[in-house]
Amino acid sequence: MRNISDIIEQHLKRILTESPDGSIEIQRSELADIFQCVPSQINYVINTRFTVEKGYVVESKRGGGGYIRIRKVQIVSKAKLQELLTEELIGESITQGVGYAIIDRLLEEKLVSQREAALMKIATSRSVLLVDAELRDRLRATMLKQMIATILLR
Structure with a gap:
């Protein structure tokens, strides 16, 4: 229920x-x-x-x-979406929860498949990024930016 x-x-x-x-x-x-x-x-x-x-x-x-x-918010172009996500929402550091919300948005907009979203979440999870919290959030931000750039360029 x-x-x-x-x-x-x-x-x-x-x-x-x-x-x-x-x-x-x-x-x-x-x-x-x-x-x-x-x-x-x-x-x-x-x-x-x-x-x-x-x-x-x-x-x-x-x-x-x-x-x-x-x-x-309507997506007008992949370039604008990439700019919004990488510059404004992700920045230099991002928590797991916010990162997952961004991945879910990409899935909802059909820019990634269920499988790609699951892989992105695993790769950026705290259970995989076994470093201190500050470094982990910075590493997660860098990884997400690169993943998003790759996805939106295809």
Whole structure:
């Protein structure tokens, strides 16, 4: 059985795919009422499942007429994607969790196969990169940049 976070995530993704412009505007309290959960559960889902690494931009406005807007970022070109991933998201150092989110995004966009994604995750996992954390995160960043450059050039 799926947990409430998975159900909320799938609901929001379904609405996003049905949206003509690839964005939705929701009110946290209304969504919490629909799923009979606390509003902080909605925040948790949005903050962990709709991140930049995963291809989403989230904007919010607090207050009485407040909203949360979620927009799926469209890939305009492989060159722009490579620049975004390597320069802005990966940088000089990257954690395993963020690295995996980027790999999942590549898989979702069908830029890598399931097998390639699994190999990328294994190669950049902390169980393979057996060095101290700071060096491991820098090594992971370098490896991911090279993998992405190779994938996007094919």
